[in-house]
Amino acid sequence: MKLYVAKRQSGKTSKLIEESAKNKAIIVAPNEHMVNYIIKFAETINVDIPKPISVHTYLEYLASGGIFEEQKFLIDELQFVLNQMNVVSATFDESYVDKIDPLETNYSETCKVSL
Numbered sequence: 001m002k003l004y005v006a007k008r009q010s011g012k013t014s015k016l017i018e019e020s021a022k023n024k025a026i027i028v029a030p031n032e033h034m035v036n037y038i039i040k041f042a043e044t045i046n047v048d049i050p051k052p053i054s055v056h057t058y059l060e061y062l063a064s065g066g067i068f069e070e071q072k073f074l075i076d077e078l079q080f081v082l083n084q085m086n087v088v089s090a091t092f093d094e095s096y097v098d099k100i101d102p103l104e105t106n107y108s109e110t111c112k113v114s115l
Contacts, residue, residue: 003078003092006100015100016074017042020049025072027052030080038076055081 006012017038020027029035031054038052053061061067075081082090 001096003097004100005097011100013038013041013076014045016076017045017047017049020052020074021047023072024050025074026050027074027076028058028081029054029076030084031055034076052076055084 004012004015016027019025021042027038027049029038029052035052035054038049042049058067058073
C-alpha cells in the first residue's frame with residue numbers, strides 16, 4: 001500500500017487514474033460528484049479505467065458481501081473519506097508515503113475537467 005501526498009491540484013488523482021488503468025483497481029471517491037469528475041478526467045486524458053465508486057457504494061458492497069478479495073481499490077481524497085467515518089485521528093507508518101512532485105505528472109495543470 002502507498003499513500004500519495006501532495007498539495008491540491010498537483011497530480012494525486014492523475015496518479016490514481018494511471019494506477020487504476022494499470023492494475024484494474026477501482027477508485028473509491030468521497031462522493032458521487034468526485035466519481036463523475038474522475039470519470040470525465042480519465043476520458044479527457046484518454047485513459048480506460050474501471051468505473052469509480054463512491055464511499056457509500058463501497059460500504060454497500062462491503063455490507064452485502066459483494067467485495068471479492070482479489071478486487072483492489074484506490075482511495076482518492078482519503079482525508080474526506082476518513083472525515084465521513086468521523087475519524088478524529090489516525091496513524092500510519094511513514095514508509096508508506098510517496099510525495100508527488102507536480103512537475104513529474106504526465107498531465108499538465110491546464111488539463112482541467114468541468115462538470
